[in-house]
Amino acid sequence: MPNTDPLLRLTVDLLRPRLGRLLLAALLGVLSLGSALALAAVAAWLITRAWQMPPVLDLTVAAVAVRALGISRGVLGYCQRLAAHDTALRAAGHARTGLYRELAEAPPEVSMRLPGGELVSRIGASVDDLADVIVRAVLPIVVAAVLSVAAVGVLVVISPVSAALLACCLLIAGVVAPALAARAVTAAETTAAGHRADRDVAAMLALEHAPELRVSGRLEDVVAETQRRQRDWGDAADRAAAPAALAAAVPGAAMGAAVLGAAIAGITLAGSVAPMTVAILMLLPLSAFEATTALPAAAVQLTRSRIAARRLRDLTRPAPNHRPRPVVPPIPLSVGDRVAVTGPSGSGKTTLLMAMAERTDHTTGARAFFAEDAHLFATTVRDNLLVARGDATDDELRSALDRVGLRTWLHDLPDGLSTVLVGGAAAVSAGQRRRVLLARALISTFPVVLLDEPTEHLDADDAARLLTELLTPGAFFPADRTVVVATHHLPDGARACLRLNLAASR
CATH class of the missing domain: 3.40.50.300 (P-loop containing nucleotide triphosphate hydrolases)
Structure with a gap:
């Protein structure tokens, strides 16, 4: 893995999530949202079949299935959260142990670069951000990918054209929107780092040299410069947040396009297929997009976890221009000294x-x-x-x-x-x-x-x-x-x- 992107290496080396638990959490997530997908299909069939007023017994199985799928969705979702958080917490504990061991075995110029308390705080926050990649990024991406393929596969049987449109819309909602969200987070982080430093320099100049600046008549100018830099930071942050607004709008537009395409396909096929099939064709895309709603947040978490991975990598490496401290030979001790x-x-x-x-x-x-x-x-x-x-x-x-x-x-x-x-x-x-x-x-x-x-x-x-x-x-x-x-x-x-x-x- 390149040094500029240590997320994958640290996820594997430090977190070491147990594959079995991770697959279990992914399976439960797929089953939970899969229940929602199946619920939409069964409910569509039940509504249209009931409209034909068949004998009540013909609807019994579908009615029971609707209830079972509604209940299973909540139960499976809760189990998925338990499994996912168990995996993430175990991985975070393993990562902290590994980092402390690595720091303990590192040269003094690495382990003593920061005060111990600050080192513990940084490791705690960074490991939390790194471990969140499992719950908030990896699992949502896996679940969304599986369910998107399943939804498209079901529609292919009914209408290949509608399935192709749904696939394109899912790619837009599941790839384009998350990419825009990640871009917004990266831009915001970069903007904050640059403008915060400029603002702080100007503010510290006013705070530390206020008497001299007041005597020379420059204090008001320095304070005004601090305020200007703060406004510049705000303006830059607003510009950096523009892709996030677009990312929030893209999934809704993609869903609307998919539903509209399914409605047109349903009208076209109304005379050649059963009414139940048309209903499934029109309602299934609504549930298919439920899994993609978490992907923009997953992309944001990937960005934050990547930043945390870089921080952790830098903590365990010597600074580029750091000079090792001279080591004084230990002195002999006696009992009670x-x-x-x-x-x-x-x-x-x-x-x-x-x-x-x-x-x-x-x-x-x-x-x-x-x-x-x-x-x-x-x-x-x-x-x-x-x-x-x-x-x-x-x-x-x-x-x-x-x-x-x-x-x-x-x-x-x-x-x-x-x-x-x-x-x-x-x-x-x-x-x-x-x-x-x-x-x-x-x-x-x-x-x-x-x-x-x-x-x-x-x-x-x-x-x-x-x-x-x-x-x-x-x-x-x-x-x-x-x-x-x-x-x-x-x-x-x-x-x-x-x-x-x-x-x-x-």
């Missing part, structure tokens, strides 16, 4: 801790790395803490939150530990997030704990107190556990078995 790693941003503190986390030391035991930007999930406070140790009790969780200074915060939550952090990290302040992440480390039972900037975004007094206690055996962690802390600077009262200043070592 308290080690402080200091240095400015970019000096390699995180790289050192990650290198230490990869080592296996039979003397000190297993190691756990707690990143400064670890992810907070959009779930309960309890579940966010149980990430570190699944068997921790509620009392242990409350104690950990209390020790990191979140007793009042927890008390004020409406449901305590059961309160859902809506939006994950967006539900708390930067300092509260840091304390929750530190509470995770306290709950863990790893013999060696590697903490990356555990007091960032805290006020100076709290940061000094926490750093001092983290580096004091028995204060935060038991004396027999080894603690390594990476920080910009140490308070005067903090003591450590070893201090490593990366800025000085370079």
Whole structure:
């Protein structure tokens, strides 16, 4: 697959949807909409046959079939949704596991290019968009293709001309309209990317240099330029959306043309075929287009999934001009050590801790790395803490939150530990997030704990107190556990078995 279009490769390699489940979902979808197609044919026959006033028993089978097809359509549609979403959710879980494994095995310049929390968020959103290709694109396309062929095949027996017209109209509704919709989405994405950057540059210029611009008399001009770029973006977005409006109109026009052609063919054949056949000929095209109504949205989803696939591919590749960070050799540790790693941003503190986390030391035991930007999930406070140790009790969780200074915060939550952090990290302040992440480390039972900037975004007094206690055996962690802390600077009262200043070592 070309590098410019990784959708197929990632769909196969990352999602790996089970073929059996996918075929089952497709079969159920075909049967569901096939019931609608059969319902139209049987209902047309029943209406015209009843008009001839035959004995009631002649209509019994058709009447029962109408009811059965009406019920089966809903039941089969529900089963199809269950099978499709089960396939998509399993595929998404497999994709996330594969991506995290690939990032874990990648060089540091790949896995550390973005903050961990942002990396998790991007992967989550992109994998969701990629997995949606199964439910919202692949299955609708398969179902529409099968039913379109079936509808045309039925009409061929009655009127080849009408069948040919229906085939052309289905191609227009199922290919042309989706192509226009996909084109509109691509144009909108491209337009937004270009104009958003221009607008943001102008807006930031006004925000960051407002005093200087006001003194020089240029502030109003810069604000006006920002507004102009915003209007340009709106105008460009309207122009980009024009194909979408046309895509919405095309299926209706195609359906009308097919129905009109079927009506003309029915009038032509009225004297040579049974009335029931004419009714089927005229009503069947209406149901045939039901499957194509989902195809414009399927084309849009294909475009979005392709964009998501490119994002995921870029996440697992080094940046073109990225320079690998220098790796500092891991330092030896002993049981109960308290080690402080200091240095400015970019000096390699995180790289050192990650290198230490990869080592296996039979003397000190297993190691756990707690990143400064670890992810907070959009779930309960309890579940966010149980990430570190699944068997921790509620009392242990409350104690950990209390020790990191979140007793009042927890008390004020409406449901305590059961309160859902809506939006994950967006539900708390930067300092509260840091304390929750530190509470995770306290709950863990790893013999060696590697903490990356555990007091960032805290006020100076709290940061000094926490750093001092983290580096004091028995204060935060038991004396027999080894603690390594990476920080910009140490308070005067903090003591450590070893201090490593990366800025000085370079």
